[in-house]
Amino acid sequence: MRTVVLAQSQLRLPDASLFTPEQLDAEIAIMPKGKRALIHSLMGKDHAIAMPERQAQWEAERTAFKAVLEKHGVEVFRPRLLTEYEKAAGGKQGYSNDFVRDPWFTVGNYVIEGSLMFPQRRHEVLPSRNIMYAEVLPAACTYTALPQPEIMPLEVDDGGPGPFLEGGDVLVYGRHVFVGHSGRASTLQGAEHLRKLLAPSGYTVESVLMKPDILHLDCTMGMVREGLLAVYADGLLDGVPKALANWERISVSQEEAANLGTNGLPISPTVYVTDPFFKRIGDEVAKHGIRVEYVDFQISRGFGGAFRCSTQPLWRETV
Structure with missing residues (x-):
């Protein structure tokens, strides 16, 4: 990894009045049980205002992570902060600027703005646009965006508009x-859009089906380096994809996966970042001759994301 964008730490969750109790429980069911009460208490509140000391700890986590990245020669960009106008525009849906992995991503020489299911996250790409204008537009790459999603009721959670x-x-x-x-x-449908975009360049796009209590693929499977996979295999309905079936595996438990145990970040084939909470996983990684860097990320993980979620690589060299 040579250049990466590291997330900011801004979050206001939606008003609880937008959900029935059943809907809210279903939406936060992906969180470990010990984290759900916190989410309930923060509904409709800006985290920095509601919990200033915890906010400072959250920002310190990202600062410590930035220091590790820079120690290993990675250039780090940060999205700008949300404007007061952008916060106000979020209304009852709230706003977020805290996990830069999801609103846009890179595949080879493609930089792609995605399309997010949670309404409060659909403008999360905006604080990164200045980086795209400065770093992506002048580069020899393709920069595109998925269609804006249609407005849909909360209960249409799968296969909708x-x-x-x-x-x-x-x-x-x-x-x-x-x-x-x-x-x-x-x-x-999102995977089909990606397949149509990438197929002319020789890419294969494979859909991987997961259990409904898992948010993202990187919450159940993480490539540590070529030939080594950290995986909660029971979360994958059809098992580990065939293209990775012969890789050596570090098995991750359901509890570890729920706490983001597969969401470490490989800086290079010989350096991997994870949380000291996952010392067991880190020890297994180290057995393969990989240096493990530990950063306490408990606040970030409490919001459902860890090291991969908090970063967006702009430039990785092929080794």
Whole structure:
């Protein structure tokens, strides 16, 4: 990894009045049980205002992560902060600027703006646009965006008007692209849009079906380096994809996966970043001659994302 965008830490969750109790429980069911009460308490509130000390800890996590990236020679960009106008425009749906992996992503020489299922996240790409204008438009690459999703009721959660395609569901292995599908984020229509875009350049796009209690593909499967996979295999309805079936596996438990155990970030084939909460996984990674860097990311993980979710690589060298 040579250049990466590292997320900011801004979040206001939607008003609870937008959900029935059953809908709200269903939406946060992907979170570990110990984190759900926090989400309930933050509905309709800006995290920085409601919990300033916790906000400072959250920002410190990203600062510590930035230091690790830069120590290993990675150039780090940050999205700008949301304007007050953008926050106000979110209305009861709230706003977010905290996980840069999902609103846009890169596949080879393609930079693609996705389409997010949660309404409060659909403008999350905007704080990264200045980086795209400065770094992407002048480059020899394709820059495109999926169609804007239609407005849909909350209960239409799968296969609806979309298309939805989120970066956390997109894992790239050479010319093979895996797109997760659990009904929580990316849809099969989103994968079809990606397939149509990439096929002329020789890419294969494969949909990977997951259990409905998993948000994104990188919450159940992570490529540590060539030939080594961290995976919660029981979360994959059809098992590990055939293209990765012969890779050596570090098995991740359901509890570890729910806490983002597969969401570490490989900086290079010899350096991997994870949380000390996953020391067991880190020890397994280290057995393969890989240096493991640990950063406490408990606040970020409490919102459903870790190291991969918090970063968007602009430039990786092929090794």
